[in-house]
Amino acid sequence: MKRHTALYQQHVKQHAKMVDFHDWQMPLHYGSQLHEHQAVRQRVGMFDVSHMLAIDVIGTQATAFLQRLLANDVAKLKQAGRSLYSCMLNPQGGIIDDLLVYFLADDYYRLVVNASRAAIDLAWLQQNADAYAIELTAIDDLAIIALQGPQALATFKQIANPQQQLAVTALTTSFSVCRSDNWVIARTGYTGEDGFEIMLPAIDAVNLWQTLSNAGVQACGLGARDSLRLEAGMALYDNDMDDSISPLESGLAWTVAWQPSQRQFIGRQALEKQQQQGLKQQLVGLVLNQRGVLRAQQTVILNDQRHGVITSGGFSPSMQQSIALARLPISNDTHVNVIIRNKTLAAKIVKPPFIRHGKIMIDGEKN
Amino acid sequence: MNNIPTDLRYTASHEWARREGDELIIGITDHAQSLLGDLVFVELPEIDGQLNRNDDAVVVESVKAASDVYAPVAGTVIEVNHALTDSPQLVNQDCYGSGWLFKLRPDDIAEWDQLLDDDSYRQQIETDA
Numbered sequence: 228m229k230r231h232t233a234l235y236q237q238h239v240k241q242h243a244k245m246v247d248f249h250d251w252q253m254p255l256h257y258g259s260q261l262h263e264h265q266a267v268r269q270r271v272g273m274f275d276v277s278h279m280l281a282i283d284v285i286g287t288q289a290t291a292f293l294q295r296l297l298a299n300d301v302a303k304l305k306q307a308g309r310s311l312y313s314c315m316l317n318p319q320g321g322i323i324d325d326l327l328v329y330f331l332a333d334d335y336y337r338l339v340v341n342a343s344r345a346a347i348d349l350a351w352l353q354q355n356a357d358a359y360a361i362e363l364t365a366i367d368d369l370a371i372i373a374l375q376g377p378q379a380l381a382t383f384k385q386i387a388n389p390q391q392q393l394a395v396t397a398l399t400t401s402f403s404v405c406r407s408d409n410w411v412i413a414r415t416g417y418t419g420e421d422g423f424e425i426m427l428p429a430i431d432a433v434n435l436w437q438t439l440s441n442a443g444v445q446a447c448g449l450g451a452r453d454s455l456r457l458e459a460g461m462a463l464y465d466n467d468m469d470d471s472i473s474p475l476e477s478g479l480a481w482t483v484a485w486q487p488s489q490r491q492f493i494g495r496q497a498l499e500k501q502q503q504q505g506l507k508q509q510l511v512g513l514v515l516n517q518r519g520v521l522r523a524q525q526t527v528i529l530n531d532q533r534h535g536v537i538t539s540g541g542f543s544p545s546m547q548q549s550i551a552l553a554r555l556p557i558s559n560d561t562h563v564n565v566i567i568r569n570k571t572l573a574a575k576i577v578k579p580p581f582i583r584h585g586k587i588m589i590d591g592e593k594n
Numbered sequence: 595m596n597n598i599p600t601d602l603r604y605t606a607s608h609e610w611a612r613r614e615g616d617e618l619i620i621g622i623t624d625h626a627q628s629l630l631g632d633l634v635f636v637e638l639p640e641i642d643g644q645l646n647r648n649d650d651a652v653v654v655e656s657v658k659a660a661s662d663v664y665a666p667v668a669g670t671v672i673e674v675n676h677a678l679t680d681s682p683q684l685v686n687q688d689c690y691g692s693g694w695l696f697k698l699r700p701d702d703i704a705e706w707d708q709l710l711d712d713d714s715y716r717q718q719i720e721t722d723a
Contacts, residue, residue, distance in 0.1 A: 244628075260657050261632040261683070450631065450657060518635050520655045542634040542657055568653075568660060 232277035233370045233429040237436050241446050249343045251278040253449055260450035264544045267418055267455055268585050271376035272447040273439050280345035281369050281426060282338045282352065286361030289334045296355060297328065298474060298492055300484035304330040310402045310413055314474045314482055315348065316494025320501060321470040322477065324348050325462060327415055329404045337411065339371070339424075341464050355493075370432030374439065375422030375447075375455075377585065383423060386438050398423075417452065419459025419583050457550060458543050460512060460579025466523055467510060467538040467552050473501055476554065478510035478579070506557060510538065512579040513551040516592040519567050521551035521574065528564040528571075529556060537565065545582050548591050552579065597624040598716050599690055603709035605666045606718055607648075610690065616703050617672065621694045622654070622663055622685065625719050630656040633682040638674040639696055645669060647705070652695050654685065667705040669698035 229252040238245065243254035254275065256263060266272045284293060293301045299313035310329040314322045324344040329337040340348045345365075352363055374383060384392060394407035401421070404413040409428055416422040427435060440446065453463070460478075462468055468477040475483070475498060483498065484490070515521055521540035528534055535555030543550045551574070555563070564571045577589040602610045608626035612619045627633070635655040645651055645665035652663035674696045678684060685693035700706065710718065 256631070259632055259683075259686070261634075454657065518637070520634065520660065522659075542655075 230278075232275055233432040234275045234277065234372075234436055237433060238275065238446075241440075243446070243448060246449070248278065248449060251342060253278060254446070256448040256450045257446045260448065260454065261544050263445055263447035263451035264454050266445035267376045267420060267447060267451065268545055268582075269376070270445070271374060271378040271382050271422075272445045272451070273436070274373040274375065274447050274452055275370075275436070276373050276424070276452075277370040277429070277432070278342040279371060280340050280342065280349070281366040281371070282340065282349060283364045283366060284336045284338065284352075284361055285334060285364070286359070287334055288359040289336055289361050292356065292359040292361050293328060293336060294490055295359075295492055296352065298483045298494060298498075300486075300490060300492075301328055301330065301336065303484065306330070307332045307335075308397060308403055308405060310404050310415060312482055314479055315351070316474070316492070316497075317470055318493055318497065320473040320494040320497030322464070322468045322472060322474060322479075323351055323470055325464055325468070325479070325482075327413075329411065329413055331404065331406060331411065337426075339426075343465060368429045370427055370429045372425045372427070372432065372435060372439075373416055373418075373422060374425065374444065375416045375418040376420050379420070379422040382439070382442060382444060386442055417459070417461055418455040419461070419580060420455075420585070454541055454544065457539055457541055457552070458545055458580070458582040460552075460581060462510070462552070463539055467554075472554075473498055475501055475506055476508045476510065478552070508535070508554050509557055510552055510554050512577040512581060512589070513537070513540075513553050513563070513565070513574040514546070514577055514581070514589065514591045515549040515551075515565070515572060515574050517572060519549060519572055521549045521565060521567070526566045527553050527555055527574075528566070529558050530560050530563070531558070533558070535563075543581060545585070546587055546591050546593075548593055550581050596628075596716070596719065597690070598712045600712045602690070603666070603706055603711060604715035604718075605664070605709060607664050609663060609666045611666050611706055611709060612690075613703070613706050616699065618667065618669070618698045618700055618703075618706060619694050620651070620663075620666060620696055620698060621689055623715070624689055627686050627689045627693075630654065630661060631658045631686075632656060633685050636678040636682045636685065636695070638676075638678065639671045641671055641674065643671045645671065645698070654682075663695060665698065666709055667698070667700045667702070669700035671696055672699050673697040
């Protein structure tokens with residue numbers, strides 16, 4: 228029996244194609260994934276992401292706890308009202324999950340983790356919490372609605388109550404976060420556009436969803452969520468990394484805070500050893516300049532015949548050509564071959580992101 | 595609710611065929627386009643190509659996966675829907691009309707009658723489900 232979010236009936240009413248997503252039944256699209264993708268790039272769209280789990284970390288040692296558990300350093304946040312993106316590693320340096328951590332108030336952080344990893348993450352955090360004066364709380368009755376696109380801010384201001392209007396004026400940069408009543412509103416997202424992730428009590432979710440819908444916001448499903456994040460060069464857990472792979476081989480070295488050197492986060496020693504021995508693989512972007520679609524698990528062949536694999540692939544509606552992320556042995560190749568349905572096609576290696584704020588960031592060599 | 599026009603014939607692999615004189619127009623059904631999701635590329639066959647029944651005729655790439663479309667009967671390809679090169683979404687929007695894929699001159703037009711009628715095709719997809 229799959230779980231439903233508070234917005235399930237709304238999705239059904241809006242004729243969503245529902246699919247199984249781990250424990251959940253979620254909307255894949257509401258008619259056309261491409262249409263939803265374009266709506267976010269050009270205007271604004273909304274996503275029900277209530278399947279993700281929020282875990283609150285509260286206590287006098289909350290900072291110390293997260294400095295131990297996370298590869299990025301929460302001390303960078305300096306004051307409440309900010310958030311950052313981090314990996315959580317096992318002692319072998321493998322990625323248990325990638326997540327956002329929001330600094331809400333002194334001694335109070337909120338983690339938002341992937342639905343597919345929620346149970347594992349919670350168990351891991353609890354296992355490591357004994358030595359710290361903190362309380363961990365998985366928030367059960369929370370809904371999360373992501374409002375994303377160049378018109379996200381204007382749209383939110385259009386429908387927000389005076390208290391929320393005021394709170395949102397504090398969100399001047401991306402990764403900022405504020406609280407309004409019992410809502411948490413963050414200027415974060417998974418699309419490469421401006422936008423907000425609104426965490427609110429589940430009982431308020433239907434009202435917000437309907438208000439946004441009446442304001443003309445396009446409902447968007449998991450299909451568009453995936454194509455948008457791929458264009459934005461953002462990693463997806465299970466596809467682009469798992470608990471056997473380090474951030475250094477997943478394009479996520481930038482999320483590891485080495486300084487201060489005394490900060491012994493779990494997995495640090497394994498990463499240091501990996502760096503000393505030299506990295507063997509890296510995550511790169513690929514773009515196909517001919518008709519065809521790069522897809523996960525396709526084999527990539529370097530000029531010297533070594534093999535790699537595509538971890539995430541698909542069609543970029545913004546570029547009208549196929550793009551991918553791939554894990555390849557380290558090389559100086561600029562172009563590689565990909566086996567697509569028994570044919571060999573050439574793809575160009577590029578540095579993600581492919582799209583940022585609606586603009587194409589790479590040269591796709593389109594014919 | 596699947597749209598299954600009564601004047602067409604169907605295959606178990608979700609192609610439809612419309613008879614116009616001694617030619618057949620071929621496409622994929624509403625059920626098929628819905629399963630595939632948004633199409634992004636359609637690779638059409640060569641004009642004058644000879645196809646046997648169940649030969650690969652067209653490759654459709656959707657946001658989800660690539661899929662083969664098969665010739666429902668043996669014949670010669672006489673026309674293809676070039677509009678799909680730039681507008682593959684016509685298959686999703688109007689699969690029995692402007693989303694047609696190609697036209698065949700069948701070797702034996704009587705084979706068209708032997709394809710599934712609309713009721714049989716409906717039963718087929720209900721059994722598949």
